[in-house]
Amino acid sequence: MSKRSLPDVRSFLFPGRDNGNGGDRRPTVEPNRRGDKSTADPRAEQGNAPASRGPNTAGNGSAGANVPEASNSPASTSTNAAQPNEEKLNQLLARINSLSSNPAKGEAPAGIMASGSSAVSPSATPTGNRQAINAAQTQQPSGNAQALSEPAKPSATGGVHSSSNPATSAAAIPTAEEWAETTFVPREPQSFAEAGLTESAVEELLVKFLMARGDASGRDAAMQVKLPFALINDLLQRMKREQLVYFRGASEMNDYVYQLTEFGRERAKRLIDHCTYFGAAPVPLNQYIASVKAQTIQNQHPTREDLEFAFSDLLINTHMFDRLGPAINSGRGLFLYGFPGNGKTSIAERVTAAFGKYIWIPRAISLDGHVMRLFDPMNHVEAPLESGGGLIDQYKVDKRWIRVNRPTIVAGGELTMENLEVTYNAVTGISEAPLQLKSNCGTLVIDDFGRQRMRTDELLNRWIVPLEKRYDFLNMSNGKKIQVPFDQLIVFSTNLEPKDLVDDAFLRRIPYKIEVPNPTEPEFRELFKIMCTVLSIAHDEQAITYLIETHYKPVERPFRCCQPRDLLLQVRNFCKYKKLKVELKPEYFDYAVENYFAVMG
Numbered sequence: 001m002s003k004r005s006l007p008d009v010r011s012f013l014f015p016g017r018d019n020g021n022g023g024d025r026r027p028t029v030e031p032n033r034r035g036d037k038s039t040a041d042p043r044a045e046q047g048n049a050p051a052s053r054g055p056n057t058a059g060n061g062s063a064g065a066n067v068p069e070a071s072n073s074p075a076s077t078s079t080n081a082a083q084p085n086e087e088k089l090n091q092l093l094a095r096i097n098s099l100s101s102n103p104a105k106g107e108a109p110a111g112i113m114a115s116g117s118s119a120v121s122p123s124a125t126p127t128g129n130r131q132a133i134n135a136a137q138t139q140q141p142s143g144n145a146q147a148l149s150e151p152a153k154p155s156a157t158g159g160v161h162s163s164s165n166p167a168t169s170a171a172a173i174p175t176a177e178e179w180a181e182t183t184f185v186p187r188e189p190q191s192f193a194e195a196g197l198t199e200s201a202v203e204e205l206l207v208k209f210l211m212a213r214g215d216a217s218g219r220d221a222a223m224q225v226k227l228p229f230a231l232i233n234d235l236l237q238r239m240k241r242e243q244l245v246y247f248r249g250a251s252e253m254n255d256y257v258y259q260l261t262e263f264g265r266e267r268a269k270r271l272i273d274h275c276t277y278f279g280a281a282p283v284p285l286n287q288y289i290a291s292v293k294a295q296t297i298q299n300q301h302p303t304r305e306d307l308e309f310a311f312s313d314l315l316i317n318t319h320m321f322d323r324l325g326p327a328i329n330s331g332r333g334l335f336l337y338g339f340p341g342n343g344k345t346s347i348a349e350r351v352t353a354a355f356g357k358y359i360w361i362p363r364a365i366s367l368d369g370h371v372m373r374l375f376d377p378m379n380h381v382e383a384p385l386e387s388g389g390g391l392i393d394q395y396k397v398d399k400r401w402i403r404v405n406r407p408t409i410v411a412g413g414e415l416t417m418e419n420l421e422v423t424y425n426a427v428t429g430i431s432e433a434p435l436q437l438k439s440n441c442g443t444l445v446i447d448d449f450g451r452q453r454m455r456t457d458e459l460l461n462r463w464i465v466p467l468e469k470r471y472d473f474l475n476m477s478n479g480k481k482i483q484v485p486f487d488q489l490i491v492f493s494t495n496l497e498p499k500d501l502v503d504d505a506f507l508r509r510i511p512y513k514i515e516v517p518n519p520t521e522p523e524f525r526e527l528f529k530i531m532c533t534v535l536s537i538a539h540d541e542q543a544i545t546y547l548i549e550t551h552y553k554p555v556e557r558p559f560r561c562c563q564p565r566d567l568l569l570q571v572r573n574f575c576k577y578k579k580l581k582v583e584l585k586p587e588y589f590d591y592a593v594e595n596y597f598a599v600m601g
Contacts, residue, residue: 217255296441297442297487304325348445359441368480374438409442411447419435436463546586567593
C-alpha cells in the first residue's frame with residue numbers, strides 16, 4: 001500500500017525556504033494566445049516573473065534562483081522565526097497524509113468499496129433494522145465514518161473493507177450517523193482505469209461539453225463529468241497538445257479556461273451527431289451490478305418495529321402486521337387486494353421505508369459505448385450529503401453516483417410494454433432505463449392491476465422468469481441483449497380477485513396474497529380521531545355516532561378507510577364557504593353524505 005507523494009507543507013507556510021529541494025522550480029505554463037505558439041508565462045515579458053507559491057517540483061531552477069536556500073536540520077530550524085508553528089505544522093502534515101491515503105485495489109470491481117467495519121457487515125446487519133444500527137453505532141461509533149479516509153484491504157471474498165487509521169481527524173471525515181443507513185459507498189477513482197473508463201470516452205464528453213458551453217475552466221469540466229480534477233486536468237493538457245483545445249485565459253487555483261480549436265469543433269460536431277450526451281461520465285455495467293448486490297433488499301430483514309415505523313401514519317391492526325411482515329421479509333412479491341379506498345396503495349408506497357433509507361445509484365450506465373440514464377428525478381428523491389464547506393472533499397465519494405432514498409415507483413393504468421424495455425431516443429442517441437431497473441433495491445408498485453392498457457397476460461409473461469430468477473434481460477438498440485439485476489419488491493395492488501386475473505403458474509411466483517379488509521366500527525371511529533387531528537378539526541364523538549347510526553347502519557353501507565378523510569374535507573369546505581366555524585355537526589354531515597354518496601350509493 002503506497003501513498004501519493006505530497007508536497008512539503010513548509011513550502012506553503014514559509015515561501016522563503018526550499019527545504020533542500022533547491023528552491024521553487026515549478027515551470028510556469030500560461031494560456032496560448034491565438035496565433036502565438038509560445039507557452040511561456042506572459043508575466044515574464046514584463047520583467048521578473050514572481051516565484052511560484054505551489055509545491056516544490058523538479059525543474060530548471062529558474063523560478064527559484066533568487067530564493068535563499070535553508071537547511072532542514074534541527075539547528076537551522078531552531079533559528080527560524082517560525083519555530084512556534086512547528087507543532088501545528090507537524091499536525092497539519094499528519095492530517096493531510098492521512099487524508100491522501102491511496103487505498104489498495106482489492107478484487108472487487110474498481111471504484112467500489114464497502115462502508116462499514118467488520119463489526120457491521122451487510123450480510124449480518126440489515127440496514128432496515130434500526131436496533132442493529134443503533135447497537136453498531138454504540139459498539140463502534142466511527143466504524144462507517146473511517147471507511148472513506150482509511151486505507152482499504154481486500155477481503156477473502158473479494159470485497160474491500162476498511163482498516164483503522166487513528167491519525168485521521170474525526171472532524172475531517174463523516175460521522176457514523178451519516179453512513180448508518182447504507183452499507184455501500186462508491187469511492188473516488190484515482191485513475192480512468194479504476195473508474196472503468198477510457199481516456200477517449202472522457203475526451204468525447206469534454207469536447208461535447210465545451211462545444212455546448214463555449215469555454216470553461218478545468219474545474220468546471222471536472223464538475224460536469226463528475227470526475228476528479230487531477231484526472232481531467234491531465235487529460236485537458238493532452239488535448240491541448242493535440243490541438244483540440246487552447247487556453248482562453250487563466251483561472252483561479254492554477255487552472256485555465258479552455259476553448260475548442262477549429263479542429264476540436266469539427267470533432268465535436270461529428271460526436272454530437274452520434275450521441276448528444278455530455279453529462280456525468282457513465283458507470284460500467286459490472287460496477288452497477290456489484291452495487292445492487294451490495295445493497296440488495298434480499299439481505300434486509302425488517303422486524304415488527306421497522307414496520308411500525310414505516311406505517312406510523314397509517315392505522316394498521318396487529319393481524320395485518322403479522323401478514324405483511326413475512327411478505328416484506330421475503331423481498332419477492334405480493335398481491336394486495338380488496339375493496340377500493342381501504343389503503344392498498346398507501347400500504348404499498350410505505351413498504352420501502354422498512355428496508356432502510358438510502359442507496360447509491362449511478363447517474364448513467366455505460367453499455368459498450370452506449371449511455372443509458374438511470375437516475376430519474378421523477379422517480380428518485382436525491383438525498384445529498386451535507387457539504388463541509390471546505391476545499392478538501394471530506395467524503396471522497398465518486399460523484400458519478402448519487403445517494404437517493406430507496407425508490408418507490410408506482411405505475412398505474414398508464415403502464416405499457418414500452419415502459420418495461422430500454423427506451424432509445426434516435427435523435428439524441430441516449431437510452432432510458434426501464435422502470436424495473438430504476439426500482440432496483442426498492443419497491444415497484446403496479447397499481448390498479450388488471451386495468452393497464454396492456455393485456456394482463458403480456459405483463460405476466462414478461463416478468464414470469466425475472467420473478468423466479470431475480471435477473472432480467474434487456475434488449476439494446478444495437479441488437480445486444482444484456483443481463484441486469486431484478487432486485488425489488490413487486491407489489492400488485494388490485495380491486496379484483498387475483499385468481500380472476502392470473503393463472504396458477506404466476507400466482508405460484510407471487511407467494512403472498514394479502515387481503516386489505518374493510519375497517520371495523522372501532523377502527524372507523526379511530527380514523528375519525530386521527531383525521532380530525534390532521535385537519536385541525538375539533539373531534540365530536542356524538543356527531544360521529546349520528547353519522548354511523550343515520551347514514552351507515554340503516555342502509556348497510558360498508559365502512560372504508562378513506563371515508564373519514566373525505567367526509568371531513570367535505571365538512572371543512574362547506575364551513576369555509578358559508579363562513580362558519582369548522583366543527584362537526586349532524587347537519588354538516590348530512591350535507592357531506594349527500595354529496596359524497598350521491599352516485600356511489
